[in-house]
Amino acid sequence: MSKPAILTVDDDPMVSAAIGRDLLARYGADYRVVRATSGPEALDLLARLALRDDPVAMVVADQRMPRMTGTEMLALAREHAPDAKFLLLTAYADTDVAITAINDIGLDYYLMKPWDPPDERLYPVVDELLDDWRQDHPEETSEVRVVGHRWSDRSHEIKLFLTRNHVSYRWYDVERDAEGTRLQHLAQAQPADLPLVLVPDGPTLRSPSTLEVAGALGLHTSAQRPLYDLCIVGGGPAGLAAGVYAASEGLSTVIVEREAPGGQAGQSAAIENYLGFPRGLSGSDLAHRALAQVTRFGAELVLARDVVGFETRGPVRAVLLEGGAEIEARAVVAATGVSYRRLAAPGLADLTGRGVYYGVNASEASQCQDDDVYIVGAANSAGQAALNLSRFAKRVVLLVRSGSLEVSMSQYLVERIRAVPTVEVRLRTEVAAASGDGHLKTLTLRDRDAGTTEDVATSWLFVFIGAAPRTEWLGPDVVRDDLGFVLTGPELAASDAGPRWPLARPPLALESSVPGLFAAGDVRLDSMKRVASAVGEGAMSVYLVHRYLATT
Incomplete structure (x- = not known):
């Protein structure tokens, strides 16, 4: 496959040369930068690329062109480059046009000219757009291969795990792909062995658990320290936000996630009302960005581990993992979120x-x-x-x-x-x-x-119905309502369970009936069930953890 193309469109020769030069300097090793000087020329070039099956990663167009405006050209460009990222170069007076284009033609971003210095104004924008495009277009040479049946629940589980953990893979259906049948034969695999997961330099995994797949891929599946300041259970928006703030403020932090970062929100095709993203962003993109922040600040992430219990051990709180492992911490944030309720219809x-x-x-x-x-x-x-x-x-x-x-x-x-x-x-x-x-x-x-x-x-x-909180692991000492949502702070004090609070001080705002155990996000009673509020509660929980640790 040839390098993906980045197409620039501008009728001004000097501007066209400048944007082409800056893009080539930064991205020339991985992308082919091509230029057009008008909308019709750009559309003709895109048509020729499509005929050759050459991928187009991004189209960068100036709005003010005489024969065809940038937004008019981009609207027509979708026919030839349906998955390309669109970046519009605008003047200040074009802002309303650009915002309209976000809704009407799926514009990804608009950038006001001039973009100097590119290291500060151009490259961060393009980096994020190209990173998103690469996530949606894993290279054909992906080394991980999955062989199974299209209608297998186990195959679906493995594919979902890989996708949500941003691991590119190639899928082969043994009923429809000759290569899938060949790989099954070479592995001498019986129907009960499917799905197969083929990882380079590793053994063939036969109908593996997600924990086995995570281990084969080198993902972290166990904690590295004997004791942490904070253990966060759940890697959705609330858990990831708590991880960012805790680690950035110097707390030794570990996040335990049984599936993949992002939680239920990570499966959303688009989150369009999240502050600061006028184009919206996918749940996967939000999780990917948050995970990069968590990692940057030094928090650990333990994947593919289900939490099955919780214990109080004097000043320490213990999170029990499936299989007998455990993590001890001075404080715990429960951010396990909710899952969709099951339909009860026959079949x-x-x-x-x-x-x-x-x-x-x-x-x-x-x-x-x-x-x-x-x-x-x-x-x-x-x-x-x-x-x-x-x-x-x-x-x-x-x-x-x-x-x-x-x-x-x-x-x-x-x-x-x-x-x-x-x-x-x-x-x-x-x-x-x-x-x-x-x-x-x-x-x-x-x-x-x-x-x-x-x-x-x-x-x-x-x-997509209802919300069932994931709180069965907390045990009887943690007060919950009849549906399983955790009571915290004022709700706890006002409930019939209030006398079970063991300390002279009142519980902190997000603190549960067990001192040092906090709840954030959808798992908490009367939460807003919105991504923004979950992020806010995750950040707030760390402020409360600091207050708790200062008194113990």
Whole structure:
């Protein structure tokens, strides 16, 4: 494969030469920088690149060109470079046009001219855009290979783990890919051995656990110290924020995450109302950025380890891991978040992971190419999934139990969903049953008003309903409500469990019924269930941890 291209478009020869020179100096080793002097010339060049199947990573266009403006050219460029990142060079007066382009043509970023010095104004922007593009386009020579069945729940689990941990891999379906069949034969693998995970310089992994895959890839699966200042359980937005602030302030910190950094938010195709990102960003991108900060400040990350218990040992708090390992710390932040509740309709349990999925990773939407897809849910997560899946599916049907989307979904999402012709919203509708042989083939839908049912053919059902907190590991000493959410601070003091607080001082704002154990994010009672609030609580928890440690 040839180097990915970065195309610059500017009618001013001096500006064109300057932007080309700066991009070539920084990115010439990995990208081919090509230039066009007008919109039509750029579109012709993109068409020729597409015919040669040459990848285009980025298009950098000036807004003020006489024959065709930058935004007009970029709108047409999507046909030839659908996955390229778009960067618009603007003057101050073009700001409104650029903001409109974010919504109308998917502009990724706009940058005011001049961009000198490039080390401060140009390269940080381009670095982030190209990093995002590379995450979505792993090289064809990826060394990790996964061989399995398309409708295998174990294959789905392994692929999801690799994707969410930003490990590029090649997937081979033994039923549809000749290379997959060949690799299975070479490994002398039986059906029970699938999926196979082939890692360079390592043994062939046969139907491995995510812990085994993490170990083979060199990911950290065990803590390095006998005692930490702070152990954070959960690597979602709240946990990662707590990790950034704790490590940057000198606390020895470890984060334990059973799946991958980002938590439930990490699966979101787009977070569009997060402050400071007018274009929005994917949950995966947010997690990737936060993880880089956590690592930079020196916090440890322990992956693929499920937390199964919690103990108080005098001034020390112990987090017990599956398999017998444990981590001791002077304070603990529970940031395990929530998971989607399971649908109770007949047939769904047997088909989970084989056509029925709870949540969906943004990068997996292409698996539904040209199929009919059904989604259950009416909150923002379901709306973002519908928009993302509509890019590939023939039709997306959003099943909503209530009589209105506006009750539970942000207005900007409602408007976008209604503007997509391939997304159908069915109100007052629920899943009554599911059936299939080996994988999902039929859903039975029930009209909640008329009581009538209808069978529809589909291989894809994605569920986004409710929130079940992951708190069973905390044990009986930690007070929770009937649904499992942790009571903290004022809620704890006002509850019937208030007398169980053991100290003379009142509990701190995010402190649980066990001193030194704090809860942040969605796992806490009455939290806002928004990414921004989770990040805020994660940061706030570290301030409270400092106060707690100062008194012990």
